[in-house]
Amino acid sequence: MELESIILPGVEEKRPLVIAGPCSAETEEQVMTTARQLASNGIKMFRAGIWKPRTKPGGFEGVGSDGLAWLQKVKKETGMYVCTEIATQKHVYETLKYGIDVLWIGARTTANPFAVQEIADALKGTDIPIFIKNPVNPDLELWIGAVERIYNAGIKRIGVIHRGFSSYDEKLYRNLPQWHIPIELRRRIPNLPIICDPSHIGGKRELIAPLSQQAMDLNYDGLIIESHCNPDSAWSDKDQQVTPNVLSYILNLLVIRDSKQTTENLTELRKQIDVIDDELLSILNKRMRVSREIGQYKKEHHMQVLQTIRYDEILKDRVAAAVKMNISGEFMKTILEAIHEESIRQQIEIINQK
Ligand code: PEP
Ligand code: MN
Numbered sequence: 001m002e003l004e005s006i007i008l009p010g011v012e013e014k015r016p017l018v019i020a021g022p023c024s025a026e027t028e029e030q031v032m033t034t035a036r037q038l039a040s041n042g043i044k045m046f047r048a049g050i051w052k053p054r055t056k057p058g059g060f061e062g063v064g065s066d067g068l069a070w071l072q073k074v075k076k077e078t079g080m081y082v083c084t085e086i087a088t089q090k091h092v093y094e095t096l097k098y099g100i101d102v103l104w105i106g107a108r109t110t111a112n113p114f115a116v117q118e119i120a121d122a123l124k125g126t127d128i129p130i131f132i133k134n135p136v137n138p139d140l141e142l143w144i145g146a147v148e149r150i151y152n153a154g155i156k157r158i159g160v161i162h163r164g165f166s167s168y169d170e171k172l173y174r175n176l177p178q179w180h181i182p183i184e185l186r187r188r189i190p191n192l193p194i195i196c197d198p199s200h201i202g203g204k205r206e207l208i209a210p211l212s213q214q215a216m217d218l219n220y221d222g223l224i225i226e227s228h229c230n231p232d233s234a235w236s237d238k239d240q241q242v243t244p245n246v247l248s249y250i251l252n253l254l255v256i257r258d259s260k261q262t263t264e265n266l267t268e269l270r271k272q273i274d275v276i277d278d279e280l281l282s283i284l285n286k287r288m289r290v291s292r293e294i295g296q297y298k299k300e301h302h303m304q305v306l307q308t309i310r311y312d313e314i315l316k317d318r319v320a321a322a323v324k325m326n327i328s329g330e331f332m333k334t335i336l337e338a339i340h341e342e343s344i345r346q347q348i349e350i351i352n353q354k
Contacts, residue, residue: 012044016221017045019046019225025063032077035074037229038080045080047226050084053108083131088118105131116149124153136166138165140184161197163200176201197223208240227243228241230243292350295351296350298347306344
């Protein structure tokens, strides 16, 4: 993809690029107060949702087009660039009419190719920067598809926003980060800037700092963080918003490691990783060989492939051992599940052989 920089004139070209502002524009006063505080803390890009996609009807669905005039006022008075979410063609036309600087496509919209195509068609002929949030479901292809639709409309200043993926279970996070998905996206399209949205991943203000640090350590380009002059009274997402002062405090604590440093010392360590990966593969191969032998035995003795009691024991035992080595139990479980699934597949293959 031939992309152009998303850094707008006057914005410093250093990590992280920061976009901050309330989840929603609520009143002119709330927007202006928050914007003034953010601007005085050095923030250059202001966000506020004007149209809010809500899971159920009846909640606060955004102030609509009235809010665009407030964003215009923010721009005029503070000099910050203004950004908002669009979900339909009408939103595109309205935001362009009001001179909004940057648009983003929300997670629920990215999940719908018809909606993204409609937006892409409305954007043809413009060169406004567009950010594309990940779809709510962990589907990298769908995310890339949305990026391609916007790119094919002639937009060159594109970035993506990682806001996590919804899950049915109650978890620490509001939306599971599943870091491997944006990491794979970076591998597939290395020049596509990635912004982290720790507010929507975490869902709680305490998680903003650690998630932001993790994003920086993974070499993300920027952060989009919800900030409100009075978070506890916010009309949407109040638990995850911070005041502009707290935001500055969080940003000042970030450790930014330079990715352009020489990698000479790393070369040696990376060689070791290559060797260890080879070993891992050959051990896996050995394990599969034994699994296949067990499969043969089960076949001859007309036994079932899946022996859940044995599998439960293995899981418990290995996870406990991993935790003692300071390896995450969740991680160990995922590995074992993957290995077990492949063992079962190979055993079934043997059992079905004539
Ligand atoms: C938002 O940025 O306020 C928002 C609605 O985000 P998402 O699309 O990630 O849910
Ligand atoms: Mn929000």
